[in-house]
Structure formats: C-alpha cells, structure tokens
Amino acid sequence: MIRHLLKGAVGPKDNDSRYLLDVHRRDLPGEATMRAYPDNEEVDLCVVGAGAGGSVLAQRLARRGWKVVILEAGPFWHPDEDWVSDEAGSHQLYWTEKRIIGGNDPVELGKNNSGRGVGGSMVHYAGYCPRFHPSDLQTDTLDGVGADWPISYQQLRPHYERVEAELPVAGQNWPWGYPHTYPFSPHPVSEAASVLWRGAIAQGITMRVGPVGIVNGTFGNRPHCIYRGYCLQGCKVNAKASPYVTHLPDALAHSVEIRANCMAARVELDPSSRRATGVTFIKEGEQIERLQRAKVVAVAGYSIETPRLLLNSATKGFPNGLCNNEDQVGRYVMVQGATQAAGRFPTELRMYKAPPAQVSSEDFYETNPSRGFARGFSIQTVSPEPIGWAEHVLADGHWGRALREYMRDYNHWTTIGVLNELLAEPDNRVTLAEEKDPFGLPVARFDYSLCDNDKANVAFSTEVITDILHAAGAQDVLTIQRFAHLIGGARMGTSPENSVVDAHQRSWAVPNLYLADGSVCPTQGSANPALTIMALSSLLAEHLGSRPATERSRL
Amino acid sequence: MRDLSKPDHLPNLREGGQPPEPSWLPRQRRGITPQMIGRYPDYDVFDTAETWDPATARVIAERMEVRGSFAFFTPDEQPTLRALCDVAVAQDAEPRIPVPELIDEKLAAGRLDGYQYADMPDDRETWRLTLAGLDEVTAERHDGYRFAGLDSRSQEAVVENFSKAQLRSASFDRLNITRTWSVCMRMILAAFYSHPWAWNEIGFGGPAYPRGFMRLGPTSTREPFERPGATDEDPVRTVTEGRA
Numbered sequence: 014m015i016r017h018l019l020k021g022a023v024g025p026k027d028n029d030s031r032y033l034l035d036v037h038r039r040d041l042p043g044e045a046t047m048r049a050y051p052d053n054e055e056v057d058l059c060v061v062g063a064g065a066g067g068s069v070l071a072q073r074l075a076r077r078g079w080k081v082v083i084l085e086a087g088p089f090w091h092p093d094e095d096w097v098s099d100e101a102g103s104h105q106l107y108w109t110e111k112r113i114i115g116g117n118d119p120v121e122l123g124k125n126n127s128g129r130g131v132g133g134s135m136v137h138y139a140g141y142c143p144r145f146h147p148s149d150l151q152t153d154t155l156d157g158v159g160a161d162w163p164i165s166y167q168q169l170r171p172h173y174e175r176v177e178a179e180l181p182v183a184g185q186n187w188p189w190g191y192p193h194t195y196p197f198s199p200h201p202v203s204e205a206a207s208v209l210w211r212g213a214i215a216q217g218i219t220m221r222v223g224p225v226g227i228v229n230g231t232f233g234n235r236p237h238c239i240y241r242g243y244c245l246q247g248c249k250v251n252a253k254a255s256p257y258v259t260h261l262p263d264a265l266a267h268s269v270e271i272r273a274n275c276m277a278a279r280v281e282l283d284p285s286s287r288r289a290t291g292v293t294f295i296k297e298g299e300q301i302e303r304l305q306r307a308k309v310v311a312v313a314g315y316s317i318e319t320p321r322l323l324l325n326s327a328t329k330g331f332p333n334g335l336c337n338n339e340d341q342v343g344r345y346v347m348v349q350g351a352t353q354a355a356g357r358f359p360t361e362l363r364m365y366k367a368p369p370a371q372v373s374s375e376d377f378y379e380t381n382p383s384r385g386f387a388r389g390f391s392i393q394t395v396s397p398e399p400i401g402w403a404e405h406v407l408a409d410g411h412w413g414r415a416l417r418e419y420m421r422d423y424n425h426w427t428t429i430g431v432l433n434e435l436l437a438e439p440d441n442r443v444t445l446a447e448e449k450d451p452f453g454l455p456v457a458r459f460d461y462s463l464c465d466n467d468k469a470n471v472a473f474s475t476e477v478i479t480d481i482l483h484a485a486g487a488q489d490v491l492t493i494q495r496f497a498h499l500i501g502g503a504r505m506g507t508s509p510e511n512s513v514v515d516a517h518q519r520s521w522a523v524p525n526l527y528l529a530d531g532s533v534c535p536t537q538g539s540a541n542p543a544l545t546i547m548a549l550s551s552l553l554a555e556h557l558g559s560r561p562a563t564e565r566s567r568l
Numbered sequence: 569m570r571d572l573s574k575p576d577h578l579p580n581l582r583e584g585g586q587p588p589e590p591s592w593l594p595r596q597r598r599g600i601t602p603q604m605i606g607r608y609p610d611y612d613v614f615d616t617a618e619t620w621d622p623a624t625a626r627v628i629a630e631r632m633e634v635r636g637s638f639a640f641f642t643p644d645e646q647p648t649l650r651a652l653c654d655v656a657v658a659q660d661a662e663p664r665i666p667v668p669e670l671i672d673e674k675l676a677a678g679r680l681d682g683y684q685y686a687d688m689p690d691d692r693e694t695w696r697l698t699l700a701g702l703d704e705v706t707a708e709r710h711d712g713y714r715f716a717g718l719d720s721r722s723q724e725a726v727v728e729n730f731s732k733a734q735l736r737s738a739s740f741d742r743l744n745i746t747r748t749w750s751v752c753m754r755m756i757l758a759a760f761y762s763h764p765w766a767w768n769e770i771g772f773g774g775p776a777y778p779r780g781f782m783r784l785g786p787t788s789t790r791e792p793f794e795r796p797g798a799t800d801e802d803p804v805r806t807v808t809e810g811r812a
Contacts, residue, residue, distance in 0.1 A: 094623050098775035101762035102627040108682050115686030123682030204785020239780025249621065249777045359573035361797065363789045365773060366781040399772050403757035412731055412753060413724065414658040415579040418587035420761070421607045422578065423770045424789075424797065458686065488575035 023196070024232070025178040027076060031233025033262035039092035039251055041131070041258075043265030050270050052303050056080040057565050059292050059307035061277045061322060064133020065546040066530035067313030068256030068264065069176070073554030075267035079565075082270045082305055084294050086318075087130030089273035090257065096247035100400045103246040106130065106137045112317060113446040116460035120348050120496045127317065127499070131273055132257030134315065135543050136247050139370040140225040140254070141393060142182045142544040144173050146190030146378055149434075149538035156380045156387045158466065159437050160345075160535040163507050163516035164552075166191060172548040172555070177224075180254035181232055182544070184223020189375035200229050200238065205364035205427040206371040206394040208356075212485025213374060213392070218477075220374040220392070226254030226543070227368060240367045242396065253368075256547075276452055278302060279326035280310055280335055280526060287330065289526045295452050308565045309557070313530040313550070316346050316499040320443040320532065321457040323503065323513075336522040339509045343443035343502055346459065347537045350433030350471040351497035353395055354478045355405060356487030361424045364396035377477065378539050386469035388434040391539040392478060395430045399423065408493035419491070429481060431474040432497065434539045435467040443502055461496075500542050502532040518553045529553055572607075572797050594798045599768035602760075603661045606769035611795035613767045613774040624775045628764060635666040639676035640692070641699075647716035648699040655723045656756045665766060670759035671695075681754075687744045694751050697739040702726065704737035771797060 024031070033042050050056050058074055060067040063085040071081045088105075090096065097103060108127035114120055128134030147166035152159035170191065183197035199222035202210065213220045227244075228235045229252075238252040251258050261271065274297040281290045281304060291306040312319050320343035324334035334342050373393040380387050397405055399420070405428070406419040446458040463471075475492065482490050506512025509521035518533050520526040531546045577592065579585045596604040599612025617625060641649055646668065653667040654660065680691050688694060702715040705726060710718060715726065729735050731753075733745045740748070760766055767774050773781065773794060783791055790796065 093621075097624040097627045098621065098777040099624055099627055099762070101631070101758055102624070104679055109680060110682065111680065111690075112683050113686050114683045119683075119685055121681075121683055127682060201784060204789055207786065239776075239778070240782070240784060241776035241780045243776065250780075357575050357578065361771075361789050362785070363771075363773065363794075366789070367784050399761040399767065399770065400758050403761045404754060407750075407753055407757060409580075410731075411579060412656055412727070414587055414590075415585060416757075417658050417769075418577060418579055420766075421593075421770050423772065425572075425575075460686075489578045489580050491580075 023178070025175065028072065028179050028260065028263050029266065030259055030262040031235050033266055034234040034251060034258060036234050039249060041090070041265065042262050044089060047265055048268040048270045050080065050082055052305050055306040055308060056082050057307065058309045058311060059084065059305050060311045060313055060529065061292055062133065062313035062315065062318070062530065063131045063256065063261065063271055064128060064313060064315065064530065065135050065256055065543050066550045067311065068133070068260040069547045069550035070311055070313065070529045070554050071269045072260040072264040072267070073551060074558055075264050075269045077558040080268065081264070082272060082307070084275045084277050084292060084305065085131050085271055085273045086276045087273065089131050089271065090136070092247060092249055096249050098241065098243050098246065098249065100246060100398050103137070106247055110450050111448060111456050113448065113456065113458040114461070115458060116441070117462035120459060120461045122317070122459070126348070126497060131261065131271055132255045135255035136257060137245050138541070138543055139395070140227050140244050140368055141370045141373065141541040142177070142180060142224050142226040142254070143373070143375070143391070143540040144190060144193070145538040145540050145545050148379055149536050152388065152536050158387045160504070160506065160511070162535050163505055169548055169552060172551040173544065176544060176547045176551055179259050180226035181228065182224045182226050183229050184225065185221040187221065187224065188219070189378060195224055197229055199223050200225065200227065200368070200371065202371055203364070203367040205362040205396060206367070208358055208362065208427050208485050209394050209429045209481060210372050212481040215484035216481055218374055218376050218392070218481065220372045222372050225368060225370045228252045238368065242365045242367055242369065242398070244368045244370065276454070277314070277322055278452065278454055280312070280322065282328050282335065282523065284329060287523060289523050309525045309527065311527040311529040313528070315530050316502040316532045317443055317457045317459060319528060319530055320502045321445065324445050325454055331522070336513050336520045336526070338522065341509070341511070341513050344439045345437040345504050345535065346441050346443055346461070346502040347435055347437050347500045348461065348496040349498045349537065349539065350390070350435055350467065350474070351430055351495050352471060352475045352478070352492065353405065353428050353430040353495065354475065354482055354490055354492045355426045355428040356482035356485060357422065357425050357489040358427065358487065359425070362427050363424050364427045365398055369396040370394070375539070377474065384473055386466045386473065388436070388470065389539055390431045390433040390470060390474040393430055393432065395428050397428060402426070405491060405493045409491040429478045431478055432539045432541065433467070433470045433474055434537060435470070436464060437501055437536060438462070438464060498537070498542055500531045500534045500537040503528050504535040505533045506535065517556050518549070527553060572799060592800050594800045600663055600765050601769040602659055602663060602665050602765050604663065607797040608768065608771040608795050609798055611768055611771055613764050613772070616774065616779070616793050619779045620775045621777050624777065628775065631670070631762060632764070634669050634673055636669065638669070638672045640672045641668070645696065645699045648702055648714065651716040651723055652699070652702060652727070652752070653756055655720065655727045656753060657760050660720065663765070665760050665763040667756055667759045670762070671755050674755070685744065685747050688747055688751070689742070691751055694743060694748055697743055698748055698752055701735065701737045701739035704739055705735050708737070771795070
C-alpha cells in the first residue's frame with residue numbers, strides 16, 4: 014500500500030546498480046577492477062550467458078557470497094562508442110552467427126529476437142515488461158491446451174514485484190491478469206499512439222499506458238528517457254532497462270566475473286558421479302579450449318543456444334545430448350504471432366518519436382470460447398523506423414515506385430501490433446544442423462510450424478487491430494504477418510518424461526545443472542517474456558541462495 | 569495541386585496499384601534525395617549533424633563514403649546487380665543511393681542476418697544464383713539479351729514475376745523463389761533506407777542522441793529543424809488564391 018502511494022520513491026532493496034552507474038559515461042562500472050578467477054579455481058557458479066536470466070541469477074547469488082563466473086559469447090559493450098542512433102549500424106547487437114530455420118513456418122532469427130553480448134537480448138528489446146497472467150501457468154487445466162507449470166503464480170508474484178522495482182517498470186495501474194500497480198508513473202503518450210488509442214476506445218477496447226521498463230523519474234543515476242525512439246538499437250541513454258544497467262553493475266560490485274567473447278562449447282560431466290564439473294569454452298581469437306570449473310552450472314543461453322549447448326554436450330551416458338535421454342531437449346520452442354497493421358492519417362504523426370512501446374491492451378488475453386480458438390493475444394503500439402517500415406511496406410506486396418510512394422508517406426502513418434499466444438508443440442524444436450560455426454561447433458536448426466489454433470488466433474487478432482485502425486479513421490492500411498520473441502525449448506515439468514528441468518529449474522539428469530532462462534517456460538502467454546525470465550531467475554536464486562554455503566557442492 | 573491530408577496518391581487506393589508520376593512532388597531545394605524527389609523540399613537531416621554523438625556520426629560518415637568498388641560481386645555480375653537494385657527501389661536517375669555497393673560491402677564482410685532457410689543456400693550463394701537466374705530468364709525471353717540490357721519496362725516485368733515467384737530457370741530452380749525475393753529485397757531496402765538521402769526524401773528525423781525528440785504531439789509533432797511535407801505548388805497561384 015505504501016509502495017502504491019509512494020511510487021518510485023521506494024527503491025529496490027539488495028540491488029545498488031542504479032547508484033553504481035556513472036552519470037557521465039554509459040560504460041558498465043567496475044569492468045576495469047573486475048574480479049578474475051583462474052580457470053582451475055572451482056568457483057561456486059558458472060553461468061552461460063549474460064542476459065536477462067543469467068545476470069539476475071549471478072547478481073542475487075553474488076550478494077550471498079557465491080563466487081560467480083559468467084561466460085558470454087558476445088562482446089563487453091561500451092555503449093558510448095559501440096552503440097549508435099542508427100538502424101543499420103546496430104547489426105552487431107544481434108546473434109548473427111548462422112542458424113538454420115525450417116518447418117512449414119520458419120521463424121526469422123537475428124535482429125527479430127536474438128541478442129548477443131553482455132546484457133543479452135534486452136539490450137535491443139522494445140521495453141515492454143508485462144507479467145504473465147495466472148492462467149498462463151495452467152493452460153492444460155483451464156483450456157486443455159499447452160501444459161501446466163509445476164510452480165504457481167503466487168510463487169512467482171513476489172519476484173515480479175521485486176524485478177519491477179529494479180527495472181523499474183512504468184505504467185498505469187494494471188487491471189488484467191492478477192491486477193497490480195507499477196512503481197513508476199506512466200510515460201507521456203505520443204500523438205501517433207494516441208490516435209490508435211482513440212480507435213481502440215471507439216471499438217470498446219480498453220488500453221493502458223505501459224508497462225515499460227523505462228525510467229521517467231528519479232532513479233539513482235539512471236537518466237529520464239529522452240524519447241528518441243531508438244529502443245531497439247540499444248539505449249545509449251541508460252533509461253531503458255536491461256541487465257547491463259539493472260543487475261550487472263551490482264553483480265560486478267559483488268565480485269562476479271563476466272568473461273566476454275567466450276563461447277561455451279559444452280558442459281563437462283564427471284562420468285562416475287554424473288555431476289557437472291564446469292563448462293568448456295573458447296575465447297574468441299584464442300582457438301584453444303579452456304575449462305572453467307564450478308560447483309554449480311547454470312545455462313542461460315535462451316531458447317536456441319541453451320538446447321544447442323546441451324545437445325553439443327553429448328557424452329557417454331548421454332549419447333543424444335546432455336539431459337536428453339528422454340528426448341525432451343529442444344522441444345516445445347514457442348514464438349508469438351506478431352502481426353502489425355499500419356494506418357494512414359491526414360496529419361503528420363512522425364511515429365519515430367518516443368519509445369515504440371507505449372500503450373497496450375490485454376482485453377483479448379484469456380480464452381473466449383465464442384472466438385473459436387483457445388487462449389488469446391495482447392495488443393501493443395509499435396513504431397518501426399525507416400528500414401522496419403520498408404519491410405512492412407514490402408510485406409504488403411509493394412516494391413519499386415509503389416514502395417517509394419508509401420515510404421515518402423512515412424510521417425503520416427502509425428502502427429499497432431499483436432502478440433498471439435501460439436501453442437507449445439513437441440515438433441517445434443531445436444536440433445543440431447550439419448553446419449558448424451567458426452569454432453567448429455555444430456549450429457542450431459530451428460523447425461517451426463503453426464497449428465490450426467495458432468492460425469485462427471492470428472487471423473482473428475489481425476481483424477481486431479485492422480478494425481481499430483478503421484475506427485480511428487485510417488485512410489489506408491498495410492499489414493505484415495510476422496513472429497516475435499522466443500521461449501521454451503527445455504521446459505520445466507513434473508517428470509523427466511515430460512520435461513528437462515524440475516520445478517526448481519534443476520535438470521532431471523544432472524543434479525548440479527540448472528537452466529536459468531526463458532527456455533524453461535512450458536507456455537508463453539501473450540506477454541513479452543523479459544520480465545518473466547528475470548522473475549524466474551530471481552525465484553531460482555532464492556532457492557539456491559537459501560542453502561548454506563557448505564551444501565553448495567551437494568546441490 | 570494535391571492536398572497531403574488526402575491519401576489519393578497511395579497505390580492501394582489507385583487503379584492498377586501504382587502511384588502517380590513523381591512530377592506531383594516538389595523540386596528538392598535543400599538536402600540531397602535520391603533522384604532529387606521527395607516530400608520535404610526544405611529539409612536536410614545533415615543540418616542537425618553537429619548534434620549527433622561521435623559514434624553515430626562516424627557510422628553515418630562511413631556509409632556516405634561507400635561507393636565505386638566491389639569486393640564480393642564479380643565484374644560480370646555487377647551490371648545485373650545494379651539493374652536489379654535500380655528497378656527494385658525505382659532509382660531511374662542520378663543521384664542514386666549506392667545500393668549495390670552497400671550490399672557488396674555487407675556480403676564481403678560476411679555481415680549476414682543470423683538465419684538461413686533450410687531449403688536455401690547461404691545468402692551469398694543466393695545472391696549469385698539470383699543474378700545468374702535473372703540473366704537466364706532474360707536470355708530465354710529476349711533472345712541473347714542480358715537483364716541489364718533490357719529497357720526498364722521489360723526489367724520491371726521480370727521483377728514483377730520475381731515478386732510473385734513466377735520465374736523458372738536452372739539457377740532459380742536451386743532456390744525457393746519466394747524466400748529469395750524476401751532475402752534480396754530486404755537487403756536492398758536495408759541498404760537504401762539506411763542512407764541519409766532516403767531520410768531526406770521521407771522526412772525522417774534521423775539520429776537523435778544525445779538531443780532526443782521533444783515534440784511528440786498533439787500540439788506539434790515537428791521539431792524546429794524538421795520541415796512540413798509539401799507538394800508541387802505554384803507559389804504565384806497560391807498567393808493569388810490567398811488574396812482572393
């Protein structure tokens with residue numbers, strides 16, 4: 014109640030990241046004085062991946078005295094020099110190593126959904142931070158689709174609240190799912206988004222401002238957003254939340270080592286005890302394998318790289334990949350349908366101003382039998398920059414002179430999108446391809462096909478946003494069908510036959526191997542995944558951190 | 569004289585799905601735009617270049633310097649590439665954004681997008697097969713000609729077939745042509761709309777750090793340095809009508 018009244022005046026406890034940041038430089042403080050553990054020292058925890066999941070876990074456990082090394086495949090960013098206010102110049106933020114995509118509906122990766130480097134994909138996410146609904150954790154019981162989670166919403170809820178205070182999340186009071194408030198007040202809304210909002214009101218659809226992980230008040234040394242609109246290109250301002258500014262400064266201050274440009278090759282196993290002994294990795298430019306020994310290993314490489322690492326870690330006893338004797342690794346990978354529709358209006362709207370993430374609705378989130386499909390979708394404003402807008406126009410079937418005409422009209426357009434909950438299917442799966450990366454490691458292949466329920470959901474939601482545009486007075490509408498986000502691939506469950514990890518995100522097969530990222534989610538809801546990935550890691554850290562230090566080698 | 573609040577220049581709303589001839593657009597007076605056509609005749613994104621942060625300014629400056637040399641495409645492939653890029657974004661006159669050179673730089677550096685369709689080769693191979701395929705299709709339709717040698721109307725007809733996945737040839741048969749169109753077009757568009765001349769054409773505000781944007785609406789959506797869109801008006805007639 015007090016927090017509700019005081020809004021952002023009550024900061025998060027046990028995380029000083031906001032004060033550790035430098036007001037005048039964007040670099041992650043503490044890099045120069047960062048702890049360096051020798052490879053042969055058995056640290057308490059080796060994390061693979063410095064993204065949303067890995068960073069929160071490392072920060073939490075370092076605060077409890079754990080010695081932690083994070084291996085990160087990508088670079089250690091210096092945003093003042095490395096990040097630019099430019100679409101094409103931001104190519105390096107994405108995972109652009111080759112991956113093979115197949116199935117009936119292949120999912121484009123790279124800039125669409127895959128990050129690389131310290132801070133992970135949240136460096137280039139739009140900033141939307143909605144929670145999952147309680148129903149997302151019980152879709153099998155409630156709707157007969159997907160799977161039930163082995164944990165409850167009430168277990169996750171305190172961690173949602175904690176992470177929302179750390180990011181911090183700004184938005185109106187949230188009426189959907191488990192109703193809640195946000196620590197920061199809503200951002201101002203641009204005219205481009207207001208036009209869409211008025212259309213929604215005319216259609217009887219409720220929209221609310223937020224929730225976005227973007228600072229708009231006093232929050233340590235994190236500045237206020239400057240509304241430049243380049244959220245997807247990495248926030249040079251430090252206003253948008255990513256682990257780079259929300260958790261890693263505190264982690265470094267508590268002796269975490271981030272080893273950047275280090276590609277994990279495999280998780281090593283002691284053949285007799287079947288316990289993980291550490292992670293073998295290759296540092297870029299060295300071309301030799303090194304082993305970081307650890308008492309506990311946590312893989313946080315996200316839905317493509319986590320399964321790939323496990324599959325590449327095949328060994329005696331696990332001939333088909335580590336933890337894969339039940340053939341569950343890499344299955345049930347999910348993406349969200351992310352159709353976007355743009356409308357043309359008489360006045361200049363200049364949608365490139367302000368963050369693309371502004372106003373959203375969860376009116377259609379839950380199952381409504383009258384719609385003819387299970388589960389639902391959310392609605393969110395977006396705003397492509399010129400290259401994104403060109404892809405939108407191309408997708409509607411235009412090229413040459415027609416495309417140039419639509420492009421010249423850019424300033425008169427505004428865009429609204431959906432996130433469909435597409436269902437988890439066992440054959441939507443990550444496997445190993447025959448091709449190898451520059452380190453000689455087989456790359457991932459991701460097959461994806463939509464089911465009938467998915468297609469019905471996508472078609473219905475496209476009509477809803479098209480109707481919003483027409484209700485707002487759009488003079489012309491252009492539509493692009495696409496996918497967004499990744500989740501699943503090594504899900505948690507109730508037994509080794511239906512999952513890779515248990516309710517504590519511990520692998521069924523290897524007692525000291527944990528997965529700390531979005532790959533453990535059995536369903537995805539219609540919410541952007543970042544906040545939930547962080548909250549799950551926070552929950553995992555609470556579980557691991559509550560055990561006495563002497564027990565670490567027995568975890 | 570056209571009213572910009574009306575949408576009747578938009579292809580979807582016109583018979584045949586094609587826009588009007590660019591003659592309705594004003595003469596570009598300030599910044600450079602491709603073919604010197606655009607909707608913002610008094611706008612130049614470079615007017616604010618001194619407000620850009622050094623890292624961004626450097627990336628844009630390097631992009632402006634790309635032109636003239638090829639490291640990936642062979643001399644034999646270059647005319648076909650240039651013709652395809654010109655038709656794909658209707659660059660029919662100078663000044664042109666150097667789309668072929670920007671693509672060449674990207675492919676030579678191996679800056680690919682991070683995914684490859686299972687039924688497709690590597691993007692670099694896709695480009696080579698596409699250019700060979702365009703020449704094969706042309707040779708069959710127009711005895712002995714190569715794609716670059718066709719008049720623009722015939723080139724557009726071939727590209728129209730390409731966009732609808734209606735081309736067959738030895739090289740194209742090794743590709744999934746629907747995906748090939750997407751791979752090539754997205755690279756062409758990323759090159760074209762990464763260029764500040766294209767931002768001048770469409771009135772895009774450009775890099776905005778550390779300055780940011782203040783005017784989000786509704787009072788105004790234009791910063792002081794941004795310019796309103798315009799059409800090809802006769803100023804004398806406008807003034808006369810104003811008096812009347």
